[in-house]
Amino acid sequence: MSALDWPALMHAGMAGLKLLPRDFWQLTPAELRLMLGDPAAPQPLGRDRLAALMQAFPDTAGAKNKETTDD
Numbered sequence: 493m494s495a496l497d498w499p500a501l502m503h504a505g506m507a508g509l510k511l512l513p514r515d516f517w518q519l520t521p522a523e524l525r526l527m528l529g530d531p532a533a534p535q536p537l538g539r540d541r542l543a544a545l546m547q548a549f550p551d552t553a554g555a556k557n558k559e560t561t562d563d
Contacts, residue, residue, distance in 0.1 A: 504528055
């Protein structure tokens with residue numbers, strides 16, 4: 493496990509994001525990463541990526557749309 497740069501994280505959270513110390517310390521590392529806009533975090537699925545997935549995994553011709561109804 494790599495060591496975290498706590499002084500830099502505290503500065504980013506409290507000075508950059510204007511978090512109160514109690515709010516900063518209540519965050520998980522994942523929440524802080526999300527708030528800081530970590531570029532390594534997964535990005536939302538875009539139109540191009542969706543098209544690539546649809547081409548890679550097309551619906552089969554025999555598949556039927558199964559809808560449920562409330563009786």
